[in-house]
Amino acid sequence: MAARGFASGPQFRGVFPGEPVTELCFAPSKERGLPLFRQLGDSGDLLESATLSFSLEEGVRMLRVMIQSQVYDSILYDIQRQGRISFYLAAAGEEAALVGSAAALKDADMILPQYRELPSLMWKGFTLDDVLAQLFATAKDPGRGRQMPIHYTPAHMCIMPVSSPLAVKIPQAAGVGYAYKLGKKDAVAAVYFGDGAASEGDACVGLNFAAALGSQTLFLCRNNGYAISTPVDEQYRGDGIGARAVAFGIDTVRVDGTDLVAVYAAVKAARELIVKRQEPAFVEMMTYRLGPHSTSDDSAAYRKAEEVQQWSTPALHCVRRFAAFLTKQGVWSTVEENALVEETRKRILSRIRVFEKMKHPPVLAGLFTDVYDKMPKSLQEQQEALRSFLSHPDRAKTYNLNRFERDQTGKGEN
Structure with missing residues (x-):
């Protein structure tokens, strides 16, 4: 590694060029934060100079997946409460970050999910039957019913199985991305994780590994404000999670994760950067988890109802804001949405009755x-x-x- 030290004097290795100073000074810990990339306004209009990175037809498809995901979450959460499945974890409030990012990837890209990425999997073709086979631990589940619910195993779709331990996928993604680089592949390893997982040691290991070796890895952080019950202001002091990636030498963008248009554009650009330069990129998607962490959690114990209600308003709700945009473009309507909700509801209730009668593996x-x-x-x-x-x-x-x-x-x- 060549020296990258000061412009004059000793040339120390491993730092960017800078001038020596005689006055002692510390780098401030509270510099101005990373800018937040947005494309959609609160009312669902494109902001000035904003552009659309996908067709309206693709936008409708993304909205349909988000709405279907909402129906899945509502019903599957309810049947867990009824004792028909043992556990469930919803994506409410984060659908735009999950669908928009997955849609911006290519088929050759490997997805390494954490556990809240069902909408991403649905975009890639993970079916309702795939979901129910796993939740009910049936013999049709590729994981043979060995994992707890929501630990999907869609390996046939270039998607790694879900794992319970936080952050384990981050160093794995660095390795997959390094293999893509060595093989000169037009592909990236896209790893999802939350702000809580970013506090694990594996996150630092994976980020440094990818940066040092130039792995074709796309880090997708869902910063939703809470690590189960621990708010972010009790997790860390710095400027979010993205600032850490910058410190590791990774090009980083912070995006409004409730804005699907911005998420899609940011992830698409990050993917192009990774393949062109053969180095990693980091996208911090600022979101808000509307529901409890899981069916084992009571979020009322650590946050006020008023906070959740504020994030549920049309101006901040990711699905409602994108639906408003497509409605103004003349390609979506309330009638179509109601029909989709009803059709999805009937279909999932029907399939649940089938799968809960299926036998478990031997x-x-x-x-x-x-x-x-x-x-x-x-x-x-x-x-x-x-x-x-x-x-x-x-x-x-x-x-x-x-x-x-x-x-x-x-x-x-x-």
């Missing part, structure tokens, strides 16, 4: 397979011990094995 095969190419003797012994345990007549009184498919050996588990 117990014996599901617990012991897909770890080793050839099952070791120790696992074979454990499998047989479990088979013997479950075959006892009294077990049927405790375990409803009729909910599971038969194992691969043809020996009944029920």
